[in-house]
Amino acid sequence: MVASSSSSSGTSAPRPTSSGRMVAVQEMTRLQRRLFELERAFITTATSLVPRVGEPELKYLICQHVWESAGHARFIRERGRELSGFGQNDTVRPEIKRVYLEAAVAPDEACALAGFYRVLKPQLLAAYRHYLEATHLLADWPSRRLVEEFILDEERHAQEIQTWLETTPAIDDWCAHLQSAYATLGGDSGQPFVGSLPDGFAWRQETAPYAHPATCNRGKYPLCSSVFSEDPEETPIVRAWLTDPKTDARIIRTMIYVWLMMELDAVDYLATVFIDTPEAPFDLHHDMARHLWDESRHSQFGFRQLPKHGIDLMTVEHSLDLYNILVNMPPAERYAMMTMEFEAGSFPTKAHIMDRVRELNDFEADTLLAFDRNDEQNHVRYGHRWLPVIMKLCGVHEPVDVFVAATQKRFAELAEIHGGKTPHSLSPADRLTGAKIAAAVV
Numbered sequence: 001m002v003a004s005s006s007s008s009s010g011t012s013a014p015r016p017t018s019s020g021r022m023v024a025v026q027e028m029t030r031l032q033r034r035l036f037e038l039e040r041a042f043i044t045t046a047t048s049l050v051p052r053v054g055e056p057e058l059k060y061l062i063c064q065h066v067w068e069s070a071g072h073a074r075f076i077r078e079r080g081r082e083l084s085g086f087g088q089n090d091t092v093r094p095e096i097k098r099v100y101l102e103a104a105v106a107p108d109e110a111c112a113l114a115g116f117y118r119v120l121k122p123q124l125l126a127a128y129r130h131y132l133e134a135t136h137l138l139a140d141w142p143s144r145r146l147v148e149e150f151i152l153d154e155e156r157h158a159q160e161i162q163t164w165l166e167t168t169p170a171i172d173d174w175c176a177h178l179q180s181a182y183a184t185l186g187g188d189s190g191q192p193f194v195g196s197l198p199d200g201f202a203w204r205q206e207t208a209p210y211a212h213p214a215t216c217n218r219g220k221y222p223l224c225s226s227v228f229s230e231d232p233e234e235t236p237i238v239r240a241w242l243t244d245p246k247t248d249a250r251i252i253r254t255m256i257y258v259w260l261m262m263e264l265d266a267v268d269y270l271a272t273v274f275i276d277t278p279e280a281p282f283d284l285h286h287d288m289a290r291h292l293w294d295e296s297r298h299s300q301f302g303f304r305q306l307p308k309h310g311i312d313l314m315t316v317e318h319s320l321d322l323y324n325i326l327v328n329m330p331p332a333e334r335y336a337m338m339t340m341e342f343e344a345g346s347f348p349t350k351a352h353i354m355d356r357v358r359e360l361n362d363f364e365a366d367t368l369l370a371f372d373r374n375d376e377q378n379h380v381r382y383g384h385r386w387l388p389v390i391m392k393l394c395g396v397h398e399p400v401d402v403f404v405a406a407t408q409k410r411f412a413e414l415a416e417i418h419g420g421k422t423p424h425s426l427s428p429a430d431r432l433t434g435a436k437i438a439a440a441v442v
Contacts (some may be wrong), residue, residue: 028140029083031131032076037092038124039073041100042066043285044092044278046116047292050271051212051323052109054219056303058164059267060296065157067293070286072150077282079143090282097278098203099181104275105205109217110166111174117161119178125154177201210275215422216268216323222425224317227262232434236316241434243352249359250441254309255434256353258316260372261302265322266295266342269334276331277393284386291382294375301368310440315432320422325414332387332394333407339383340404341411343376350376 043066050059080086103120106112128151135144180198229235236258241247270292274285306313322342326334354369388400396403424431 024136024139025083026085028131028135028143029080029085031127031134032080032083032143033086035124035127035131036073036076036080037096038120038127039069039076040090040092040282040285041096042069042116042120042124043073043289044097044274045100045104047271047274047289048104048210048212049109049112049116050292051216051268052112053164054109054217054221055164056219056221056264056299058113059264060300061160061164063267063271063293063296065161067289068153068157070289072153073282074286075146079146082142095185098205099178099185101205101210101275102181102203103178105208105210106174107170107204107208110168111171113161114165114167114171114175115178117158117165118175119182121154121157121161123182125151125158128154177204212272212327214324214327215320216265218264218318218320220314222314222317222431223422224319224424224431225321225420225422227258227317227319232438233428234433236432236434236437238434242349247356248438248441249356251434251438252353252356253360253362253365254306254311254437254440256350256357256369257302257305257309257311258432259302260298260368261306261316262299262319263295263302264299265319266338267292267299269323269326270295270338272327273331273335273390277390279393281389284389287382287386291379294379298372298375301372305365305368311432315426315430317425317431321415321419324421325411325418328414328418329407329410330394332390332396332403333410335383335390336387336404336407337411339380339387341408343383344380346376347373 046062046069047066049062053059053062077086077090081088100120103112103115106115128147132144132147132151135147137144180201181203184197224235227235228237228239230239232238232241237255242252242255270288273288277284303313306316326337329337350369350373354366354373357365357369387404391397391400391403398406
């Protein structure tokens with residue numbers, strides 16, 4: 001029996017478009033499927049914003065929103081699979097993919113940010129609100145509870161991003177263009193795709209295909225190639241000092257905070273893998289969204305702690321080498337280097353650092369480092385699970401260990417070409433160095 005035209009909540013139930021015992025369920029399941037696909041498309045493409053925008057705080061915020069969207073999609077999928085007609089695959093229809101890819105090919109980062117947050121996210125919020133209005137208060141109670149929570153998240157996302165959005169004629173024109181593209185998907189009720197476009201409309205993706213930025217944006221912050229070296233007059237992190245038992249633990253604490261803040265490079269290059277793997281299983285993108293948010297949190301550890309220890313963030317140069325090298329590698333190689341080389345290889349040094357920092361009886365530092373280590377262990381597990389899948393998506397069928405070894409060699413070769421190309425923005429007198437860190441604790 002279909003729902004009546006009005007529920008006990010005072011909202012209208014969907015009018016069935018077909019007959020059958022399960023039509024009321026199937027109508028709402030169709031809307032849930034649309035919500036799932038919209039969230040999936042956002043995760044895959046909005047991550048392209050991360051290396052384009054400059055301010056670390058904005059990168060962190062986008063990563064948080066992507067992770068929360070991954071949670072929304074996961075719960076919708078779980079609920080949808082309890083209902084009739086949701087489907088067992090995780091694919092996104094080409095019509096939806098095309099609209100979200102159009103958002104990713106915006107002419108600049110300000111237009112791109114506005115497109116996702118002034119057009120696509122409000123449309124998603126409207127679709128959630130429509131679902132809440134259309135479904136039955138009691139019959140669909142499990143779905144309603146989910147949607148109510150997701151609406152609160154979407155409303156918060158809109159508030160959190162507001163200060164980062166700009167308004168110019170060019171941005172307004174881009175948003176109008178993207179709104180026209182979105183209109184091809186029909187209304188919030190999930191009507192069939194209408195396909196009509198204004199006269200003169202042209203898909204930008206057809207003439208300006210998406211490409212990752214050659215280098216990542218760090219806004220107002222000074223830049224360099226690397227924050228690691230053996231020269232205390234050159235960089236803030238002196239490799240030998242990290243494991244030297246004679247190094248003051250306070251020096252090591254400051255250096256590890258710099259290291260953590262520079263995990264922002266991992267944020268930038270991991271974000272590029274999503275749009276390069278559009279056919280990946282949803283569970284892969286879900287775990288990768290968690291990985292991205294973890295790296296963002298780790299970077300925030302340093303970003304927020306360094307000023308507490310008297311470090312002016314404008315004296316800390318941001319290293320670009322890893323992004324500049326990895327963006328020239330296919331997504332499987334990027335992911336392999338991150339999980340099987342950088343993260344797996346960091347455990348011995350970071351374990352030593354954790355032991356040294358514990359000498360300071362700094363509970364907050366101990367807590368941050370413990371969570372960093374726990375997260376990195378999970379990331380290596382992700383690598384073991386998902387690297388073979390990404391390899392297959394990229395047409396690579398050799399054994400994983402052989403692939404990883406070849407990738408390490410290729411990285412070294414590309415480092416000779418693309419590494420060390422970013423000069424210091426600041427003079428030795430103006431930038432944070434290991435020698436200055438040591439002098440500050442005397």
